[in-house]
Amino acid sequence: MFFNLIRNALEAVRDQSERTLAIRSIPAPDGMVEITVEDNGPGLDPLIRDRMFQPFATTKTAGMGIGLSISQSIVHAHGGSIAAESEPGGGTVFRFTLPRAEALQEPEQAVRNG
Numbered sequence: 001m002f003f004n005l006i007r008n009a010l011e012a013v014r015d016q017s018e019r020t021l022a023i024r025s026i027p028a029p030d031g032m033v034e035i036t037v038e039d040n041g042p043g044l045d046p047l048i049r050d051r052m053f054q055p056f057a058t059t060k061t062a063g064m065g066i067g068l069s070i071s072q073s074i075v076h077a078h079g080g081s082i083a084a085e086s087e088p089g090g091g092t093v094f095r096f097t098l099p100r101a102e103a104l105q106e107p108e109q110a111v112r113n114g
């Protein structure tokens with residue numbers, strides 16, 4: 001899931017002379033954590049923006065177009081949300097939320113499970 005977003009970011013920055021990939025996590029309300037995956041690629045193609053989370057929506061010649069659809073299913077299954085923003089002048093940020101580990105498990109149980 002996470003890997004899908006990172007792989008997209010790496011594919012997006014492939015043709016940039018200077019490549020930037022930033023991953024951040026910050027606490028979000030209701031026991032969630034917000035994770036952002038940001039790249040300095042060309043940004044989202046306007047033709048794909050409205051349907052990029054749909055299965056088989058792709059702009060890549062060798063793409064299946066399933067990475068984001070799987071990611072969205074997993075995030076929704078855990079009660080989170082996922083969205084993307086194209087930055088003015090290039091770059092894309094994917095932002096999603098998931099429940100924090102301590103919100104899912106009692107602390108003792110979390111320790112026991114490593």
Ligand SMILES: Nc1ncnc2c1ncn2[C@@H]1O[C@H](COP(=O)(O)OP(=O)(O)OP(=O)(O)O)[C@@H](O)[C@H]1O
Binds near residue numbers: 059
């Ligand atoms: N970081 C990004 N920068 C620019 N466009 C993106 C980015 N991530 C996704 N996209 C756009 O969203 C489309 C759908 O992404 P998705 O991961 O679902 O499929 P894919 O990468 O094309 O194929 P795959 O099934 O191999 O993941 C991509 O084809 C691309 O146009």
Ligand SMILES: [Mg+2]
Binds near residue numbers: 004007008066067068
């Ligand atoms: Mg992908």
